[in-house]
Amino acid sequence: MFNWLLIFGPMLTAGTLAFLPAHKRFLQLTTLIPLALFAGLLAHAGDIADGKTFRTTYQWVDALGLELSLVLDGLSFLFALIITGIGTLIVFYTNSYFQKDDETHRFLIYLFIFMSAMLGIVLSGNFLGMFIFWELTTISSYLLIGFKHDYSVARIGARQALIVTGGGGLALLGGIAMVGVMSGGVYDFAALDAMAGELADHALFEAALILIIIGAFTKSAQFPFHFWLPGAMEAPTPASSFLHSATMVKAGVYLLARLAHTFGGGDIWLYALGSIGLFTFVYGAFMALSAYDLKAILAHTTLSWLGVLIALIGINTKDSLKAAMVGILAHALYKGALFLVVGAIDYETGTRDIRKLGRLAGAMPVTAVASALVLLSMAGVPPMLGFVAKETLKVASLEHVPDAFAAVFPVAAVVGSALTVAAATMIGLEIFLRKPQHGEDLYAHEAPLPMWFGPLILGGLSLILALFLHQFLDPIINPALSAVYSDPAEVELYLLPALDDLAFQLSLLSIAIGVVIGVTNRPLRDSLQNKSLLDPTHVYNKIFGIGDDKVDVRSLLGQGYRFVNRRLQDGILRHYLNYVFFTFVLIMIAVIIQVWGKLKLPSFELDEITLLETFIAVIIMISAVATTFARRRLGAVVWAGAAGVNIALLFALFGAPDLAFTQLLIEVLTLIFLMLAFRLLPRFMQDTSRFTTFRTMRDGVIAVMVGLVFGLLALLASSNREAPPIRYWFEENAYELGQGHNIVNVILVDFRGLDTLGETTVLVIAALGVLALISPMPLLDMLDKHFKERVRQQLEAEAALEKDSSIISHIYENINRVLLAGDDFRGDDNA
């Protein structure tokens, strides 16, 4: 029950808020929601520490194996605590962050949706169910990043985040689908874990694993997918604090931790997670030193720390997993607080540029104290929680590390830690102590209570949790570790190790190096000048090519778009028809070749051929071909008419009088219509372009191929008659049941009357369509005068060309003159 409350509580809050007016009273009350959830969680702490898990299940889509099962175990508990706890502070903070109530209102709606999605991720016991919440976090974070959507930077950041995390989500979906194929439609984490051995032997295992890892990497901003995270810093600060430090970016870490036991055995896991994670660790921390924007600095340190968490999960030993668990908690506390501090500073001073900020300790004393606490934790100085995290990291880097990483890991750990320390030192120095690098001191005073309250609490927690390790931390970390390691894992955390401990010495070393770099950060940053090294953004742009309003047509997708819209969809009908005919012919030839062996081939028998019919057929063919050579419309129509009449004749000879009649009459009417239309239409166009010959050849080839295919089809069908036709029934029953001697007519009006109903309707619609076509003729005045003049000259020139003295031409001219003059006659039907 409580599980459901965790997910639907925030969701319902968002839903209710959407229908409530944007009034401060309602908005402030919402702080109680996450607080209540947090308290509820704490109430479960004892049971969790005893190793209990709480499970609720709802079958959603049986056929797809999707169930909404919520499992509260140690790992989920750790994350849920972070989400609700920091969430409470964030909601509290938000209420004074925005100037306008309706902004707060909208923001809180998004935030609660996000919170419930995030809780859904960490509580889901079903892989597929988890994915649903995973995508919801993508969408809600997209809305949060693009919150200030009037600014194009915000939109670009939101789009980047959407594409990268959305794309990663799709990769993850592919991985999940593969897992489903491997497991036979089972997505439950526990069940999957039980069949881990079978999964590892499956051919798809590696592909699935890689896809899942990509999904996790994009969400947790690992190199080379990290660039969306600094880009997402356009989000309002509470969102950055909540999403981009404490919760959403940890979703990838969470997922990998959740899967570590099931999938974590192989080389791919170790190498992908270990190398990418460590690289991101060092890279992110280094890039933090080059940025000007405080939030960008924090973003880079965030992805750095995410990197080390990923690497720790990749190493997948008990020590490393322990380090990861502690690291997750420590980081959430200090980084969430830091973002809030930056928000407060931005709120008070109006800038986040680290070069313009300085000496704020006096103006904002409480904020400064809170910041000092969290910065110390970030730097890993005892006795803060950060120190415990760093210490366990060093231990993990030294013990039981697989050979491949035995040398690299400690070095990377020291370097990365040192750089983190440098960043922390730099932030503390530059904001609170030193003079601004550029310009004068800024005027500021202490932020309002909700803005310093959060950081202070988080900083205090960083200290208290570390001081009372065994009372507070062990009951949280141990169950989490047990859940990940899938063994009841008891580990000892300790605050102050002996001085001769190698890990401790390494920690001290990294602090020392870090402080030195941190103090001398200005020259370093000036030389780097806010430039991003190894920035994959340009690769992203090469592929997607979208800024906000402008599209880079040279990008991969831009080229594809141009290809489809300029080459394929070029607006020229005959090109379309070329594709259609050509593909049709190709497909038919391929299929005919494919099945050639299975066909009964037609046999040619000379005595079957009767002279009269053949003669008529030849006339039809000659007329048809002659049509193409006709230089004038009338000639072409006469030839076409000849073909039509002869077809009617052929029908008559083969015993189809109704058909012959109809064909003949339709022929006459069509010719009349054509004549009437020719009065309105131009003469044959002279195709004068340079490619005429080539085009004629090409058209000719396609035409011949189409002709051949249809001829062949006709022959094959008539030589492969597989079943007797149902015709005899009609012959037996036309008179008896249909009351008529003319079988064809009885079929038309009775046996297959519905067809006739349909075709009559077609005629009526065609008439309506023709009427519709001439109905509202556009106003002539709208046409451009010069254009009309040019067209008329052109037409006159063409008319002059057309004059010649052939007989057909005379007839044509006569009829045309007659028809041109014609109009409706009066007094008969226009009542």
Next chain:
Amino acid sequence: MRENIFTSFTTRLMVSFLFMLSLYLLLRGHNYPGGGFIGGLVGASGVVSLYISRAASNGAVTRNSPRIRPGSNFWGYLMFIGITMVLLSGMWGLLFGNAYLDAWWYTSIIPGIGKIGTPFFFDVGVYLTVVAVIISITRVLANVKNPDDIYEETGE
């Protein structure tokens, strides 16, 4: 141009003949070549030829466009009657018989036509629709002007 009496007379004669012929074809269609479609086509071609002869003899451009709103004129109503007959001739079967379009026949034979039943009405509906549709289309085609003329008239 004055109306040519001779062409007028012959076309009227021809139209009358074609009209009779079309009725004949319609009525005997159930037993011999013919029927609603063929009858309708013949009937329509009579009127169409009338249009063309008129067009030949009556040179002046009289109106810019005909009245074309569906249902607002005779042929439109005819179209309506035709398709309604087609639709309704099956209703009897639907309501009282086995299925839509289920045929019902009047028992005694009517001289010249043969048996009368719902398929016959169906055929008559087809006939009327075909005539009306073809003539409507012809009227449009015969009445719209050559764009060149229109552009000239507007004085460009």
Next chain:
Amino acid sequence: MDRFIVLPLLIPLTTAILAMIAPGRVPRRWVVRTALTLNLAAALWIFATILRDNTVLVTNAGAWPAPYGITLAVDELSALMLTITAVLALGVGIFGDITIDITRERFGFLPILNFMLMGINLAFITGDIFNLYVAFEVMLTGSFGLLVLGDRDNQIKGGIKYMIINLMSSTIFLLAIGLTYGVLGTLNMAHLAERAADVESPGILTILAAMYLVGFSIKAAAVPFFFWLPASYHTPPAAVTAIFGGILTKVGIYGMLRVHVFIFPNEMQHLQWLWLLMAGATMLVGVTGALYQREIRRVFSFLIISHVGYIMMGIGFDSRVGLAAAIFYMAHHMIVKTALFMMAGILEGIHKAKDLHRMGGTVNRAPVLSVLFFIAAMALSGIPPLSGFFAKFALLSAAFSAEQYILGGISLIVSLLTIIAVYRVWHEGFWKPAVDHILDPFIEEIVLERLDNVQRRLIVAPSVVLVGLAIGMGLFANASYELADRIAGQLLDRTRYVDAVLGDYQEEFEAENTLPPTFQVGRE
């Protein structure tokens, strides 16, 4: 009662005829609205009956016994299509009769719309392949009429392409029917299915199936036969595009399901290469073409193509899972696409522009519409827990189960590109600050200023309902997916349909050429 399954055919036909002579705008509207409601009621009745009795409703037009006369048969697939079509038709009918301009309405918008609806419904209920052709033609002629109605320049341009390329489709389809009659000697679908099962030299059936595939692919706008769709769908008024985008291509898909899955199931394996090739190309080309379009409706037009590729892929796997996924996807897509096109029309009306560049700031001006659009866009791009996600995931599972990893990968990439294309519309049309632009004097889309408050609500209402359906399909995905699965099973099983249609018909009749069994028809 079975004989009343002909109602979805008769109601629109009657309505069209009545709308032709209705004496004025108001009566015409009410005739059509009432009739479309009745049509929906009839469709729901049929659907409910079939689901309850687990049966196939059959009636023989003219009471002539199958396979001689024309059989009308409604199974689950037909009933589903009928129902969705009826819902969409009612929505678009209401949306259309308010938003369409007076000239278009005077020149037959509502009659032609109903004629087209009749064609569509006939296509779904008919059990005779030639009658299916006739139904297609009715539908096509109606759609030509709607497409060119109002005859703006670009409508004519689009209309010619639409017309000619669809004429190819009809011709190929008709020829395939002719050849089928030559080869198998019958036109009744159930009879065809029975006869196709035991054919001596099955090569010819593969050729026939390929012909049908090409014919239907043109109708369904698969690559490389899709050109008519993006050329024309952005030209008519939004109401027309909405009904086109929702239904027309899916009728082509329905044809594929009937002919390839039902009649020629054995040919699927021979033609699978073609199916999958076309499906992959269709997905990719469609979405690539949609990416950076300037006009909102062109984006969605191209996305139709892409999603037709998804559906074809599902069918092409030749498995029950794939088929169920394809059917689910089809239903989802019909609903969501119609809603999106209607909202695109309203959007064009709000901004007096078709170009996305000239739009912006809609989130502030029309928040309800924005929320609706966002949800519909989410559904279209397959974001859970909306309908699109389950369709997408089911297809993906089907792809991997069929070991078609490349196609599975393509579908994922296409999914990402769909998100990009759809959210570009969101960015440009909704998030971007409003842009000052010169109002396009020729824009004749919905003139919101002329509508009263009730009408303004009424034109959004259909979108609300459809988006609600998309949400419902997602939240109750169990029921909806099971329905799709049941339809797929029924389509693959075939015996029930064949038994229901052919009944006690004896195949020996032709062979011995004796008199048929007696049956009751034609009272004297």
Next chain:
Amino acid sequence: MNFVLALTVGVLFGVSTYFLLKRSVVKLLLGVLMLSYGTELLIFMMGDLSERNMPILELGEEPFADPIPQALILTAIVIGFGFTAFTLMLAYRFYFDLRTEDLDQMVEETEVHG
């Protein structure tokens, strides 16, 4: 006879295709016309051509020509006629609007922006 008729069908379809691939809207009309000829003839071939008595019970006697393709073709002809009329009008409107019969002038506006 099948060979001769198949050849005729092939020629009709070839000519039709040739016309449809042209730029002129008038030739497009001819293509549509020829297309219906080819279709009719091809379906007609699907009956048994060796039996050619008129399928009218009173006048002829068995073996009758196959009445079903005849009925199908009749339907198809009429539908095709409706299409032809519609296409004619469409061609006229095309010429009216664009003042050209060159179908290549129908370029679609799909500019890439940026």
